Amino acid sequence: MxxxxxxxxxxxxxxxxxxxxxxxxxxxxxxxxxxxxxxxxxxxxxxxxxxxxxxxxxxxxxxxxxxxxxxxxxxxxxxxxxxxxxxxxxxxxxxxxxxxxxxxxxxxxxxxxxxxxxxxxxxxxxxxxxxxxxxxxxxxxxxxxxxxxxxxxxxxxxxxxxxxxxxxxxxxxxxxxxxxxxxxxxxxxxxxQAPWPARPPYRNLHGGRVNLPGEPVARQSDDRTGAWGLRPDLEGRWRRPPLTTPLRSFEWNCRYSPHSVYPPTSEP
Incomplete structure (x- = not known):
């Protein structure tokens, strides 16, 4: 090697x-x-x-x-x-x-x-x-x-x-x-112009995009894939995971952090 x-x-x-x-x-x-x-x-x-x-x-x-x-x-x-x-x-x-x-x-x-x-x-x-x-x-x-x-x-x-x-x-x-x-x-x-390609978006363990401090929080996922691999429904709305899906502490903290890694939802 x-x-x-x-x-x-x-x-x-x-x-x-x-x-x-x-x-x-x-x-x-x-x-x-x-x-x-x-x-x-x-x-x-x-x-x-x-x-x-x-x-x-x-x-x-x-x-x-x-x-x-x-x-x-x-x-x-x-x-x-x-x-x-x-x-x-x-x-x-x-x-x-x-x-x-x-x-x-x-x-x-x-x-x-x-x-x-x-x-x-x-x-x-x-x-x-x-x-x-x-x-x-x-x-x-x-x-x-x-x-x-x-x-x-x-x-x-x-x-x-x-x-x-x-x-x-x-x-x-x-x-x-x-x-x-x-x-x-x-x-x-x-x-x-930097002599290297633009920085790829950072992603969490589930594939969701992470907004770094100082970056604007995106109002729509750029790859149409949610944090748990979810996809929008026919109306374009993101659905939360079912209650049977375990919520780990890491996922919970990320969901309610200022720079959330989860896609926005119109549900309360």
Missing amino acids: TTTAVRVPYVVAYEVETVALNLAVIHDVWALNGRRLSYADPAASDWVMGVLWARQKCDRRGKVNYKEMHTLRQRECMLHRLCQVCQAPAMDPGTGRLSWLFHEEVHAGAGQLSKPPTCLRCIPKARAACPHLQLDAHVYTSPDYEPWGVKGLVFSASGRPTLQDVPLTDLCTLEFTLARALIVHVSNLLPR
């Missing part, structure tokens, strides 16, 4: 790449307040775009941490317009637009994003590998973007660091921010 290996996205971090961060506050004559966040052993490469970035190793092996993006690889994909899955150029040469993959619909035509784009070739692979995208996935395209800010930990003398989105124009806050991801501003975001 052969198995197809799932490609790990280029931007995803590995557990072996995590390093201890020995942070310190140093005096800096170029800082607005005379001090700024730094490492105990600072290097010139620690600051990019005037911001201190989190250190990580570059060793793509071992256990994958899908919940975290690698700081350097994420910034590289953002600055060079690379695909977050295969590291290839993400812009479509035919349209001159970038593709973005979301697990829900986007209702704004512009905004800030911290995840890199995905090339059209890798969109089906990304959807097949991600459980969230398997449930629902939407593709949007946009023209070129521009850096807006960073997502990182903001340190203060009054309390613990907090994760914030800091714009590049907020110089005072950036001096005490440990950046973890680059944020870009995207405009003219338009939906694109």
